[in-house]
Amino acid sequence: xxxxxxxxxxxxLTLACTAAAISAAGAIELTTNASNPDAIEVPEQGTGSLYPxxxxxxxxxxxxxxxxxxxxSLTHTYPDDLEVMLLAPGGQQIRLMSDVGAGVRIDPxxxxxxxxxxxxxxPRSEITSGTYRPxxxxxxxxxxxxxxxxxxxxxxxxxLNGDADAQNGVWKLYVADxxxxxxxxxxxxWTLSINQDLFVSCAQEGFSGRQLNLxxxxxxxxxxxxRLSALIRTYMRAYRxxxxxx
Numbered sequence: 001x002x003x004x005x006x007x008x009x010x011x012x013l014t015l016a017c018t019a020a021a022i023s024a025a026g027a028i029e030l031t032t033n034a035s036n037p038d039a040i041e042v043p044e045q046g047t048g049s050l051y052p053x054x055x056x057x058x059x060x061x062x063x064x065x066x067x068x069x070x071x072x073s074l075t076h077t078y079p080d081d082l083e084v085m086l087l088a089p090g091g092q093q094i095r096l097m098s099d100v101g102a103g104v105r106i107d108p109x110x111x112x113x114x115x116x117x118x119x120x121x122x123p124r125s126e127i128t129s130g131t132y133r134p135x136x137x138x139x140x141x142x143x144x145x146x147x148x149x150x151x152x153x154x155x156x157x158x159x160l161n162g163d164a165d166a167q168n169g170v171w172k173l174y175v176a177d178x179x180x181x182x183x184x185x186x187x188x189x190w191t192l193s194i195n196q197d198l199f200v201s202c203a204q205e206g207f208s209g210r211q212l213n214l215x216x217x218x219x220x221x222x223x224x225x226x227r228l229s230a231l232i233r234t235y236m237r238a239y240r241x242x243x244x245x246x
Contacts, residue, residue, distance in 0.1 A: 032060060032194045035072075040175050040186040042076060047145055048186070052087065052172035055192050060167045062196035067157045068114040069096055069173070072188025078103050079127055081179035083142045090166025092155050093147075099137040101127045108187065115158045144174045167194055205244050214238070219245035 034055045041049035069086055076082050079101030086094045096113045100121040111121070112131040121127060121135035134157060160166060173190050177183060202215035214235045217223065223231065235243050 029065070030060075030062060030196045032057065032196070033191060034171075034194075035189060035191040036173075037072075037189040039189060040173075042082065042175055042177050042184040042186065044183045045081075045177050045180045048175035048177075051146075051176070052174045053190060055171045055173075055190075056169070057089075057171060057192070057194070058168055060194065060196065063162050064160050064167055064194060065197055066114070066116065066195045067160050068112055068116075068193045069157075070110065070112045070191040070193070071096075071186055072110050072190060073108045074111060074184065074186050075106060075108050076101075076177075076182065076184030077105050078179065078182035079106050079184075081177045081182055082184070083144065083174075083176045083178055085144055085147075085174045086157075087147065087172040087174065088160055088166050089169030089171060090160075090163060092159050092166065094134055094155050094157055094159070095136040096134045097121055098135070098142060099123065099140065100135050101125075106184075110188070113157070115156055142176070142178055144176055147174060167196070202244070211235075211239060215243055215245075218243045 034057055036053050036055045038050055038053065040051075040053055043049075067088075071084070079097075080099060080103060082097060082101070084095075084097040086096055088094070097111075100123050102124045104126045106127045109127060109129040111127070111129065113121075113134045114131055115133055117131045117133045119130070119132050120137075121132045123135070123137040171192055175186060202212055202219055205215065207215050214231060218228065218231050218235060232243060
């Protein structure tokens with residue numbers, strides 16, 4: 001059984017967990033949301049004003065099960081010119097948007113890019129807010145200035161799945177415009193969501209006695225929410241720290 005944990009983060013990464021959402025037997029499903037809210041101005045031709053826009057993630061452990069990227073409040077007068085790429089800490093390059101939207105102006109929209117979506121970003125019609133899979137419609141392999149071409153171009157977000165090493169470090173969003181005469185802005189910056197499976201073994205933490213017993217009851221046994229909250233409070237009062245599964 002999996003239980004979802006929630007982490008919220010800005011560029012510096014801030015942790016927020018709810019006691020009722022912590023652990024059950026087996027894997028913990030952990031979600032880390034990290035945002036860089038700084039606006040990216042997109043010129044008529046060239047690279048964005050924040051190039052790249054970074055998000056630093058630290059201290060994650062466990063295997064990635066999925067990654068999504070959200071572009072917050074995007075405007076562009078000719079979105080076909082817009083090129084958006086994610087560069088992961090492990091070097092994977094994922095084209096999130098390229099050659100889509102034709103010449104149909106988009107006013108503030110919020111786009112979530114996820115491999116789980118069955119819809120492409122519209123290639124020849126208006127782009128509206130929603131969830132889409134990363135879409136490089138023509139695959140002309142636009143070369144982002146200052147970025148070395150990847151050995152394996154146009155990877156999917158799913159290429160990050162199962163990787164426990166590529167999640168910590170600096171994630172970079174590159175935004176550029178490849179055509180003259182039109183521009184835009186990513187006014188709300190962007191959000192990175194990393195889902196992981198985290199397996200916790202209290203014995204491996206070196207605990208013994210009462211601490212081991214409490215840890216196992218919190219991290220490795222199904223508990224009703226009220227009981228789980230009480231156990232966590234008891235643990236934190238006794239050991240001045242959160243149990244390892246949060």
